[in-house]
Amino acid sequence: xxxxxxxxxxxxxxxxxxxxxxxxxxxxxxxxxxxxxxxxxxxxxxxxxxxxxxxxxxxxxxxxxxxxxxxxxxxxxxxxxxxxxxxxxxxxxxxxxxxxxxxxxxxxxxxxxxxx
Amino acid sequence: xxxxxxxxxxxxxxxxxxxxxxxxxxxxxxxxxxxxxxxxxxxxxxxxxxxxxxxxxxxxxxxxxxxxxxxxxxxxxxxxxxxxxxxxxxxxxxxxxxxxxxxxxxxxxxx
Numbered sequence: 561x562x563x564x565x566x567x568x569x570x571x572x573x574x575x576x577x578x579x580x581x582x583x584x585x586x587x588x589x590x591x592x593x594x595x596x597x598x599x600x601x602x603x604x605x606x607x608x609x610x611x612x613x614x615x616x617x618x619x620x621x622x623x624x625x626x627x628x629x630x631x632x633x634x635x636x637x638x639x640x641x642x643x644x645x646x647x648x649x650x651x652x653x654x655x656x657x658x659x660x661x662x663x664x665x666x667x668x669x670x671x672x673x674x675x676x
Numbered sequence: 677x678x679x680x681x682x683x684x685x686x687x688x689x690x691x692x693x694x695x696x697x698x699x700x701x702x703x704x705x706x707x708x709x710x711x712x713x714x715x716x717x718x719x720x721x722x723x724x725x726x727x728x729x730x731x732x733x734x735x736x737x738x739x740x741x742x743x744x745x746x747x748x749x750x751x752x753x754x755x756x757x758x759x760x761x762x763x764x765x766x767x768x769x770x771x772x773x774x775x776x777x778x779x780x781x782x783x784x785x786x787x
Contacts, residue, residue, distance in 0.1 A: 594774055601763075601780075601782070602779070602780070603765060603777050603778065603779045603780050604720070604765070604777050606774065609774070651717075653719060653720070657772065657774075665710075665722075665774070665775065666722075667712075667719040667720050667721070668719060669718065669719045670717070670718070670719050672717070
């Protein structure tokens with residue numbers, strides 16, 4: 561089945577630094593990928609839609625300059641958390657739709673970001 | 677846009693009992709309803725889904741029912757086992773549009 565790989569799985573960074581998270585579709589091409597943020601014991605909050613070859617579409621309230629998204633190829637999208645602060649600590653998950661309309665969305669394994 | 681409500685937020689059952697999680701949606705145009713299981717610290721995984729042209733779907737101990745008129749759908753797990761303990765999310769979408777997720781239900785199955 562469709563596989564989405566996400567790296568790193570865990571990252572600890574200092575406040576003020578930037579962190580890049582990668583999301584790759586391993587056996588299919590994904591023109592569109594999605595980035596979610598999940599707080600403990602809460603649901604998945606869509607942050608942005610990543611479109612290959614064009615600008616990402618951000619959800620209301622998500623800072624574009626803070627969460628930079630690049631989708632340079634059909635198999636790779638990256639999320640960069642710039643100038644990270646402790647409140648950015650969270651679980652970030654990407655997903656991609658693989659193929660047919662009703663095939664469902666496959667999720668990456670998630671990245672636990674801790675900003676100290 | 678679509679709004680998905682999910683209840684209960686927490687469900688505690690004894691091993692062997694049945695568990696039912698209910699969701700309602702607001703957009704009558706939604707026609708695809710997946711359910712995801714997420715274990716602690718892991719990715720959500722699709723466990724079952726249903727399209728609007730059917731009312732019920734079963735896969736071993738898991739079943740999903742859909743009432744389009746009332747705009748609600750439910751997940752039924754029979755003969756629960758400790759490994760069923762996880763957070764379950766319902767979702768609703770229209771065709772290929774990205775799904776809207778419910779808030780999740782934490783299912784705890786006591787041995």
